[in-house]
Amino acid sequence: MDEKAKSNRLELLIALLIAIVSLTTALAAWRTNAVGSKAGDATRLGLIEAVKKQATTNEDWRRLYEQAGYAQSYAVTLAGVEAMEASGDPVAAAQAVNLRDFLLKGIIQLAEPLATDPKYQLDNGTYDLEQYFYDIQAEAPDLLALDPQASFKLAEKYSSEQRWLMLGTVLLALSLFWLALSEVGGSRLRLGTLGIGVVIYLFGLAWFFFVEVLFIFLRGGAL
Amino acid sequence: MSETSIDQVEQASGPMPPPAAQAPSKVLLNPERWKAMIIILTMINTILVATVAGLQTDANIRANDANRDSQYYAVLTSGELHRIGLQNNYDMNTFARILDNTQRSLVMGFTSLELLQKGDEAGAALSTLQERVARAQADAATTFSIFYQDPRYAPKSSDAQPELQKYLDDSNANALALLASQNAASDAYKIWSGKSDSYVAVLTILAIAFFLFGIAQSVNPRLRLLFAGFGIAVIVLGVGWTLAILIS
Numbered sequence: 517m518d519e520k521a522k523s524n525r526l527e528l529l530i531a532l533l534i535a536i537v538s539l540t541t542a543l544a545a546w547r548t549n550a551v552g553s554k555a556g557d558a559t560r561l562g563l564i565e566a567v568k569k570q571a572t573t574n575e576d577w578r579r580l581y582e583q584a585g586y587a588q589s590y591a592v593t594l595a596g597v598e599a600m601e602a603s604g605d606p607v608a609a610a611q612a613v614n615l616r617d618f619l620l621k622g623i624i625q626l627a628e629p630l631a632t633d634p635k636y637q638l639d640n641g642t643y644d645l646e647q648y649f650y651d652i653q654a655e656a657p658d659l660l661a662l663d664p665q666a667s668f669k670l671a672e673k674y675s676s677e678q679r680w681l682m683l684g685t686v687l688l689a690l691s692l693f694w695l696a697l698s699e700v701g702g703s704r705l706r707l708g709t710l711g712i713g714v715v716i717y718l719f720g721l722a723w724f725f726f727v728e729v730l731f732i733f734l735r736g737g738a739l
Numbered sequence: 740m741s742e743t744s745i746d747q748v749e750q751a752s753g754p755m756p757p758p759a760a761q762a763p764s765k766v767l768l769n770p771e772r773w774k775a776m777i778i779i780l781t782m783i784n785t786i787l788v789a790t791v792a793g794l795q796t797d798a799n800i801r802a803n804d805a806n807r808d809s810q811y812y813a814v815l816t817s818g819e820l821h822r823i824g825l826q827n828n829y830d831m832n833t834f835a836r837i838l839d840n841t842q843r844s845l846v847m848g849f850t851s852l853e854l855l856q857k858g859d860e861a862g863a864a865l866s867t868l869q870e871r872v873a874r875a876q877a878d879a880a881t882t883f884s885i886f887y888q889d890p891r892y893a894p895k896s897s898d899a900q901p902e903l904q905k906y907l908d909d910s911n912a913n914a915l916a917l918l919a920s921q922n923a924a925s926d927a928y929k930i931w932s933g934k935s936d937s938y939v940a941v942l943t944i945l946a947i948a949f950f951l952f953g954i955a956q957s958v959n960p961r962l963r964l965l966f967a968g969f970g971i972a973v974i975v976l977g978v979g980w981t982l983a984i985l986i987s
Binding site for chain 1: 778781782785786789792793796797800803804807810811814815817818821822825826828829832833836840864868871872873874875876878879880882883
């Protein structure tokens with residue numbers, strides 16, 4: 517009778533342990549999926565940032581070459597006007613004056629600031645397109661600051677954590693299996709399987725917390 | 740119910756032989772026989788499932804990473820193609836402007852000589868002026884042209900043409916490199932996604948093994964062995980498939 521009562525108490529204890537381990541396994545599975553979801557979110561954010569940044573850069577390139585075209589038109593037209601002025605022909609000189617007053621002023625308005633700002637003038641009469649491109653990009657510092665690679669790296673950290681958390685979840689599931697085995701198995705094996713289940717559970721739990729703490733530290737405190 | 744059946748059999752064929760006369764195998768067969776083996780098989784299957792689940796998670800993560808990379812490279816390739824289009828347009832327009840003004844200058848110079856030969860000095864002077872203007876504009880445009888300023892593409896002699904093909908090859912090189920990376924990432928995605936899907940199929944097969952071992956535990960020892968055999972066959976199939984996925 518004592519043996520039977522002892523066995524019943526052990527069965528009750530194992531049942532409680534199974535409940536605790538089931539709950540822990542469910543929480544671990546939730547956390548593992550949540551981490552995977554965060555990896556997906558970071559990837560999605562990185563791709564959105566990449567598209568926004570590329571769209572901005574495309575527009576910057578368009579503006580650069582549009583301005584470069586106007587500035588070149590101005591420089592070429594100016595060269596023609598200077599040739600007319602230098603010809604010594606009074607008709608050409610008169611035409612040149614009007615070209616300067618009416619044509620070049622119009623072209624240079626289109627070519628501002630590339631053709632007018634001295635910081636873009638190069639010694640050979642051309643313009644510093646590289647410097648102008650940097651200046652165009654600097655007009656939108658928030659878009660310039662977008663860093664898709666940073667989001668991708670964060671996503672990789674979450675994915676890496678997900679891999680290791682998955683291992684912890686598997687360990688917890690294994691411990692659940694052993695505990696279930698000890699509950700339904702014969703009394704001869706009960707204590708042995710119970711011991712194995714508890715050891716695997718504790719190891720899985722420790723593993724899970726270690727991985728969590730390590731990756732939270734690696735992410736600079738972010739969950 | 741079973742007692743009634745035995746009675747019916749006894750009535751039909753005479754009294755039953757004493758229990759000692761029955762086949763020994765039927766009497767001595769322990770109903771718990773092979774249960775320990777089934778537990779071990781279930782344990783092995785659990786470990787296999789855990790391993791394959793881990794591999795599936797890893798393959799899925801790798802597929803997601805490759806998918807992300809392929810999309811990112813697609814964005815970069817598209818941007819680079821856009822940039823190349825703008826740059827080529829600018830460079831070719833500059834080159835066209837040089838050719839136009841150079842030709843115009845030559846034609847005006849030729850016209851000036853013709854008019855001079857005909858004694859039309861005023862017309863010749865006008866043509867000469869137009870020749871100089873066109874020449875000045877061609878020279879100005881030349882300073883803007885990558886085909887004359889960049890030693891990689893500049894003509895090697897005064898009567899040679901710029902290296903247009905090299906220019907096109909160089910300007911497309913970055914886009915082609917990005918495209919190659921995009922294709923590689925797409926291929927990697929396809930491979931890992933396929934592996935991930937195959938691991939899910941293996942997990943399903945191993946779940947069938949769980950079912951078979953569960954059935955095996957609840958039937959008589961003879962059927963237990965049969966179901967265990969089926970379960971082992973399913974496990975072998977799952978392991979074989981997993982190995983095939985791993986080495987593919």
